[in-house]
Amino acid sequence: MRLAFATTPLEKISFPSFIAFHPAAFRIHCSSIFIRLRFSLPCPPPFMQVSARPATLSAPYSPHLVEIPASHRIQTHMNVVAIANQKGGVGKTTTAISLSAALAELGQRVLLLDLDPQANATSGLGVEPDSEGSMYYPLIGEAKIQEKVIPTRIENLSLVPSGMDLAGVEIELARSDDHLTRLRKLLTNLKRGKKYDYCILDTPPSLGVLMTTSLAAADEVIIPLQCEWFGLEGLAKIVHVIEQIRESGAAPKLKLEGILMTMFDGRTNLSRQVVEEVSNYFPDQLYQSVIPRTIRIGEAPSHGKTIFEHDSSGIGAQAYRSAAQEFLIRHSNVGGPIA
Ligand SMILES: Nc1ncnc2c1ncn2[C@@H]1O[C@H](COP(=O)(O)OP(=O)(O)OP(=O)(O)O)[C@@H](O)[C@H]1O
Numbered sequence: 001m002r003l004a005f006a007t008t009p010l011e012k013i014s015f016p017s018f019i020a021f022h023p024a025a026f027r028i029h030c031s032s033i034f035i036r037l038r039f040s041l042p043c044p045p046p047f048m049q050v051s052a053r054p055a056t057l058s059a060p061y062s063p064h065l066v067e068i069p070a071s072h073r074i075q076t077h078m079n080v081v082a083i084a085n086q087k088g089g090v091g092k093t094t095t096a097i098s099l100s101a102a103l104a105e106l107g108q109r110v111l112l113l114d115l116d117p118q119a120n121a122t123s124g125l126g127v128e129p130d131s132e133g134s135m136y137y138p139l140i141g142e143a144k145i146q147e148k149v150i151p152t153r154i155e156n157l158s159l160v161p162s163g164m165d166l167a168g169v170e171i172e173l174a175r176s177d178d179h180l181t182r183l184r185k186l187l188t189n190l191k192r193g194k195k196y197d198y199c200i201l202d203t204p205p206s207l208g209v210l211m212t213t214s215l216a217a218a219d220e221v222i223i224p225l226q227c228e229w230f231g232l233e234g235l236a237k238i239v240h241v242i243e244q245i246r247e248s249g250a251a252p253k254l255k256l257e258g259i260l261m262t263m264f265d266g267r268t269n270l271s272r273q274v275v276e277e278v279s280n281y282f283p284d285q286l287y288q289s290v291i292p293r294t295i296r297i298g299e300a301p302s303h304g305k306t307i308f309e310h311d312s313s314g315i316g317a318q319a320y321r322s323a324a325q326e327f328l329i330r331h332s333n334v335g336g337p338i339a
């Protein structure tokens with residue numbers, strides 16, 4: 001059997017399926033993806049020019065908790081962080097909810113915007129999806145975001161829920177000239193209010209208008225990446241899209257803040273190999289905290305609870321707490337991500 005996939009819009013690569021099971025072939029093939037990606041871009045972005053490999057990502061990839069001094073928890077302006085990957089089911093929503101809740105637990109004032117018509121971040125927090133209360137009206141210019149913000153039962157965490165109507169925005173916005181910058185303008189008003197330290201955007205699994213307007217509205221992007229072979233393919237694509245958004249001028253400073261490995265399965269070599277490949281090419285972006293695949297994380301949304309409410313001391317909760325602490329440390333020096 002031969003599989004075919006595209007790493008960039010321009011090219012297709014074929015590879016035999018045994019590659020996924022043969023470590024040497026796997027490494028060579030992963031490298032070829034990134035080499036092709038590097039040369040397919042007009043100018044390799046700075047994060048691809050780093051060749052050093054981090055000493056920190058060695059086995060086992062168990063979560064470790066980092067103590068952060070209280071002085072590091074100061075945020076001077078609202079940072080907009082898109083949790084994005086056009087690939088479906090990679091842990092975007094789980095990361096958006098868990099990172100938001102963990103940051104709120106650490107005393108940050110967080111606003112979570114559910115920009116996915118599937119409304120998983122909304123229901124995952126135990127809130128009823130609500131088309132009237134969603135970003136639909138703000139995005140079409142008929143309401144302010146502030147009118148749609150609701151509190152959650154988690155202290156410091158507010159939400160703008162999603163609902164099915166949000167799907168209609170794709171069509172309506174696509175017709176307008178400023179669709180790429182619509183959300184950015186709305187969030188600029190919110191930034192002036194200084195009510196939140198972080199605004200986390202949960203984005204849909206597509207390259208449609210909701211996704212691109214989210215990226216263009218963001219200061220930075222975190223890519224949740226499933227520890228599987230096809231995750232690498234998705235990574236090449238989203239990196240390319242981020243570059244395109246920057247070049248469009250809509251968000252010239254958009255930063256790939258981090259790559260968070262999700263659904264890590266310590267029993268498989270493949271999980272480990274995927275993490276190592278990512279660490280080779282994105283040493284500065286890769287989070288040291290790795291999110292394991294756990295039954296508890298998978299269960300939590302069915303109870304409408306965060307992982308911290310569902311299994312506060314479990315390894316899933318620990319891993320997301322660790323990721324949130326790492327996130328804060330990365331943002332500690334200048335009120336923005338470390339360059
Ligand atoms: N670390 C994990 N361990 C176990 N299950 C997980 C983990 N992370 C996510 N899941 C489960 O995997 C599924 C997909 O996760 P999630 O909804 O977060 O992905 P997504 O990228 O937001 O998906 P979509 O692209 O559809 O929006 C969900 O059922 C979720 O509960």
Ligand SMILES: [Mg+2]
Pocket residue numbers: 092093094116120203204
């Ligand atoms: Mg989702």
